[in-house]
Amino acid sequence: MSNKYRLDKELLRRGLVVSRSQAEDIIRRGFVSVAGISVTKPGLLVSENVQIVIKSRVSFVSRAGEKLHSVLDILQLDLSDKVVLDVGSSTGGFTELALRMGAKKVIAVDVGTNQMHPSLRNDPRIELHEKTDIRNYVKGSTTHIDVVLIDVSFISLRQILPYCATLIDRNSVIVAMAKPQFEARLDLPKAPPSPDQLISSGSGLPSINVAKATSPSVKPLSTRADLPWERAILRKSSRDIVKHKGVIKNDKMRREILKHLEDSIQNLFIIIDKADSGVAGARGNRERFYLLRKAG
Known part of the structure; x- marks a missing residue:
């Protein structure tokens, strides 16, 4: 046998x-x-x-590339001759699409290792930073980032976006993919952690040492989760996610979660446009892309 x-x-x-x-x-x-x-x-x-x-040749190295490709016409994203920062690069779906669209360089950052597809790993246009949390990433002094692409899991965009804001200027744009199942959390800090707050967790991934003070160089997002109705939405959605094994079945709840995210980021970013992915997540979640520009 x-x-x-x-x-x-x-x-x-x-x-x-x-x-x-x-x-x-x-x-x-x-x-x-x-x-x-x-x-x-x-x-x-x-x-x-x-x-x-x-059974058939995969058009992109990962589903992420298909998701981003599905909203390109709506967001009217131009990556030609741009320097792109890919946050949560993983296998390289966003990186691959950026290069196909004419990006001259992609800085790929991921907390994991050995995930980038072999067809991309040795591409001279890619600067790969493995075992690197974006909250610890230090940009080269002469590097100007034109576009930031974000695809992260098991963490809210509210914990990532403030750090991305420190890496760009007001001429740059961010395209962030929001995963509602990871935005429905009540345990987020009111202000983002500074790099020296990050400590290694048992899984080998970074976690937050909340005992240390927040860096003044990283501007916090606004927070409304202390309002009773906001907390009720997130608490109910968290229960729903557990019930359905990580999938948000209730579309009204999904929209409420994303509305909460939009309210949270509006003090740091202007939402230029948004579009739901035309390709569902692996487990069926409907994700939403945001085209953002730094406010102020």
Whole structure:
């Protein structure tokens, strides 16, 4: 009797993908078949000798590229000859699309390691910073960033955007993908942490040492979560997320969460435009892109 393994791990073991994150992505997108049957569950147990086929060529190295591509016409984003900062670059979906659109350089920043797709890793136009939290990233003194692209998970944009604001001027723009399941949190600090507040957590990812003072150089976002109705929205949405295993099923609740995010960032940014992604998240969440410019 042959051993059985998770499908995402088996794809990696056979050398069909370069990372488990890429395996999970293409499985959920329906590009993988097992014994002739299309599957979408990365945790499916398969035998070591079963036939596994990647059914078609993936147009982007990750779903993130497809998501950003789906809103380009609405946001009218021009990346030609621009320097782009990709926050949460991961496999490189945003980075790849930026280069396709003519960006002359992409600074890719991610807390993980060995996630960038091999087709991108050695591209001379990419400056890759792995094991780097954007809140610790120090921009070169001569580098002017024209566009910031943000795709982060397990953290709210409210904790990321204030740091991005310190890296750009008012001629730059930010395109941030908001994931409502990660914006529905009650435990966010009222002000963003400074770089020296960041300490290593047990997972190896950065966490926040709230005992230290906030850096005055990073302007905090406005906060309305202390208002009873705001807290009620976030508390209810948090329960809904747990109930549905990380997916927000209630569209009214989703809109309320995103409205709270918009209210929170308006003291630092002007919302030029916004558009819902035409490609759903891996688990079905509907994400929204914001085109932002620094206020003031």
